[in-house]
Structures are given as C-alpha cells and as structure tokens.
Amino acid sequence: MSNAANVVYLNGQYLPVEEATVSVMDRGFLFGDGVYEVVPVFGNKLLRLEEHLTRLQNSLNRISLPNPYSHDEWLGIFSNLLEKNTGEDRAIYLQISRGVYAKRDLSIKAGYPPTVFAMVLQVEPPDLEVVSAGISVITVDDFRWGACDIKSTSLVANVMLRQQATEANVDDAILVKNGMLSEGTASNVFLVKNNVLITPPTGHKLLPGITRDLVIEIAKNNAILVEEREIREAELFSADEIWMTSSTREIAPVISLNDEIVATGVAGEMWKRVMGLYQQYK
Ligand SMILES: Cc1ncc(COP(=O)(O)O)c(C=O)c1O
Incomplete structure (x- = not known):
C-alpha cells in the first residue's frame, strides 16, 4: 500500500x-x-x-x-x-x-x-491472480501483551514479529501463544479442515478483525460451517487451507508454512468460494 x-x-x-x-x-x-x-x-x-x-x-x-x-x-x-x-x-x-x-x-x-x-x-486493487498465488509464512512465538484486542499504536512488538518473517524471507508470520494460534502480525488467521472454517475466538489475545467478522458472516450466510475455537499449532500442519484476513489484504491464502507446502500448495476451493463471495459483498 x-x-x-x-x-x-x-x-x-x-x-x-x-x-x-x-x-x-x-x-x-x-x-x-x-x-x-x-x-x-x-x-x-x-x-x-x-x-x-x-x-x-x-x-x-x-x-x-x-x-x-x-x-x-x-x-x-x-x-x-x-x-x-x-x-x-x-x-x-x-x-x-x-x-x-x-x-x-x-x-x-x-x-x-x-x-x-x-x-x-x-490501496492497490487486489489482482486476483496474484492474490491466488498465495503467501508464505512462518510460525513465531507471540510474545505480545495481554491486551491485543486494543487497536493500539504501540506496535513495536508487531514490528519485531514482522521482522522475523522478513529475515526468514517470507511474507508474514502466524503468531503462536502457549501452543495456540492467535493471529498474524497485522491480520487474523483462519484454517479450513474438512470443509469447516475455523478461527480463534476473540478475547484479549487478538484484534477482533472487521474482515474476520465479515468472513464469518459471509460463510454462515452461505451454509459454510464455522467454528470459533482455540486452535493448536499442530492443527496448522494438517489443515486443508490456511488464510490470513485484514481490511487491506482481504483474504490471503497461505501456500507455504515454515518452508513446507500447505496441502496441495495452491489456493483451495473454499478460499475461491469465500473470496468470490467477499468480492461480491464489496
Ligand atoms: C494485529 C491485527 N490483527 C488483525 C487485523 C485485521 O483487522 P481488520 O480485518 O479489521 O483489518 C489487523 C489489521 O490491521 C491487525 O493489525
């Protein structure tokens, strides 16, 4: 941007x-x-x-x-x-x-x-072809404070965490606190497993993303099952799809995690469907 x-x-x-x-x-x-x-x-x-x-x-x-x-x-x-x-x-x-x-x-x-x-x-309008090529991420320890629901300008921890991703030559990081997923450095995280959309619950550990809520709303309105629950780090590695969402990034499919290909290594069917619905909503 x-x-x-x-x-x-x-x-x-x-x-x-x-x-x-x-x-x-x-x-x-x-x-x-x-x-x-x-x-x-x-x-x-x-x-x-x-x-x-x-x-x-x-x-x-x-x-x-x-x-x-x-x-x-x-x-x-x-x-x-x-x-x-x-x-x-x-x-x-x-x-x-x-x-x-x-x-x-x-x-x-x-x-x-x-x-x-x-x-x-x-904002650069998203080129769907480029977006569908996906992003690469690593998991990092979420050492931030217990008030991540505040959209605070004190962002030095997020800057440090993003830098870990940059130094690893990837696009972003998925933050993990005590073995559980929280969010991205400037986005929320979703998993797809067996056609169910799963995302961590709101609370003090993450920012309640407006895009997160919209994705959940769109999914529910289209009879896609949604679970808001704690996600263990290990679940990332057997997920069918992983997405990162934010107002400016919209819905980005993750195709590489810690240097391993996610599922088939291309944007998944559920992503195509929900991204299409999201673009229509916009
Ligand atoms: C830490 C963090 N989590 C999640 C989000 C996504 O929020 P939204 O969808 O409202 O852009 C952001 C956006 O900047 C963020 O900084």
Missing part, C-alpha cells in the same frame, strides 16, 4: 501532509499512547464503517480516552478527506493519541485535548 495522501486532517485542520506536524511531547510519540483504525473505501463506500467506529470506541474505552468526535463528525472528516484525495480503492487511516502534556509522565491527566490525525491511503 502506498501513501499518496496529499491532504491530511490534523486537529481540526486540513493540511498538505508535509505541513502536518505534532509536538515531540505528544504522548503518541513518547509512549505510543493512542489508538488507530483503518477503514477500507471502495469507490466512495466505507466498508463496514459502523463496525470500525464501534471498534474504535472499544479501543478508546479500554485506554480511558474519550472519543473526541461524534459519529457524524467522524463521517464529515472522512467525506472531506475522500473528496480531497481522490482515487478508487482507498482506506481511511485515523489515529488518536492522548495529546501533549508539559512533562513526560505516565499518569493520565484530565483537561488535555487529544491529537487527532487522519489521512487517506491509496
């Missing part, structure tokens, strides 16, 4: 990205003390906007940061940004940090305005 955004939103103003700056005392910069969202946009349609705003509210609640804007105020900002940054497939990136305090101090204090930033990301 490239960031071709020209005009961004910062604290009530629309500015060229080069002119949008924040203080070095911003708690987002000092502590990663903030949350974010990425909302995909197709044409001018914000995909699953309500769900994204609900997850944003949940993230804000979890870090005790009041939502600076109403639903309609957010919508107004998104519409203005999309008007100023035209394109086909895009995404809205937004982040809210706890703002600027005079002193570097972990304690939360009332009365400081948050820093609110939003921009448009230009």
Whole structure:
C-alpha cells in the first residue's frame, strides 16, 4: 500500500501532509499512547464503517480516552478527506493519541485535548491472480501483551514479529501463544479442515478483525460451517487451507508454512468460494 495522501486532517485542520506536524511531547510519540483504525473505501463506500467506529470506541474505552468526535463528525472528516484525495480503492487511516502534556509522565491527566490525525491511503486493487498465488509464512512465538484486542499504536512488538518473517524471507508470520494460534502480525488467521472454517475466538489475545467478522458472516450466510475455537499449532500442519484476513489484504491464502507446502500448495476451493463471495459483498 502506498501513501499518496496529499491532504491530511490534523486537529481540526486540513493540511498538505508535509505541513502536518505534532509536538515531540505528544504522548503518541513518547509512549505510543493512542489508538488507530483503518477503514477500507471502495469507490466512495466505507466498508463496514459502523463496525470500525464501534471498534474504535472499544479501543478508546479500554485506554480511558474519550472519543473526541461524534459519529457524524467522524463521517464529515472522512467525506472531506475522500473528496480531497481522490482515487478508487482507498482506506481511511485515523489515529488518536492522548495529546501533549508539559512533562513526560505516565499518569493520565484530565483537561488535555487529544491529537487527532487522519489521512487517506491509496490501496492497490487486489489482482486476483496474484492474490491466488498465495503467501508464505512462518510460525513465531507471540510474545505480545495481554491486551491485543486494543487497536493500539504501540506496535513495536508487531514490528519485531514482522521482522522475523522478513529475515526468514517470507511474507508474514502466524503468531503462536502457549501452543495456540492467535493471529498474524497485522491480520487474523483462519484454517479450513474438512470443509469447516475455523478461527480463534476473540478475547484479549487478538484484534477482533472487521474482515474476520465479515468472513464469518459471509460463510454462515452461505451454509459454510464455522467454528470459533482455540486452535493448536499442530492443527496448522494438517489443515486443508490456511488464510490470513485484514481490511487491506482481504483474504490471503497461505501456500507455504515454515518452508513446507500447505496441502496441495495452491489456493483451495473454499478460499475461491469465500473470496468470490467477499468480492461480491464489496
Ligand atoms: C494485529 C491485527 N490483527 C488483525 C487485523 C485485521 O483487522 P481488520 O480485518 O479489521 O483489518 C489487523 C489489521 O490491521 C491487525 O493489525
């Protein structure tokens, strides 16, 4: 994904990205003390906007940061940004940090305005042929904290985990905590076994992906069996299919795991079916 955004939103103003700056005392910069969202946009349609705003509210609640804007105020900002940054497939990136305090101090204090930033990301439309070629992944130890349901801007652990994948010359990593799958470095994970779609349950161990929920909804609406349950790492190696899902990646089939071919080594029949349904929904 490239960031071709020209005009961004910062604290009530629309500015060229080069002119949008924040203080070095911003708690987002000092502590990663903030949350974010990425909302995909197709044409001018914000995909699953309500769900994204609900997850944003949940993230804000979890870090005790009041939502600076109403639903309609957010919508107004998104519409203005999309008007100023035209394109086909895009995404809205937004982040809210706890703002600027005079002193570097972990304690939360009332009365400081948050820093609110939003921009448009230009997204490459997925080439289905390329996507169906699949991705390669490794399993890595998920050493992250016990609050992965917060879409926090403190992403250094995810950066480190992605780097393990990069150093292994693969596209991504599947994170494993105490022998159980959690998610990808920036995606959720699904297995297909005997025509059943299986994914780990939501909770503090993973981000409740909006794409994850949509895939589950689409599957259930089409009489595909879905199980939300803990998945042992060993189940990966006998899966018929493995997928990684996210708003920007959509549904990526995994064709190589720890240097071994997954099942037949090509995108599976269930993936073809659900990906087709997902594209229709979009
Ligand atoms: C850690 C993590 N898990 C899952 C997801 C997928 O979430 P969504 O489908 O809402 O994009 C993301 C997206 O960035 C993520 O960062």
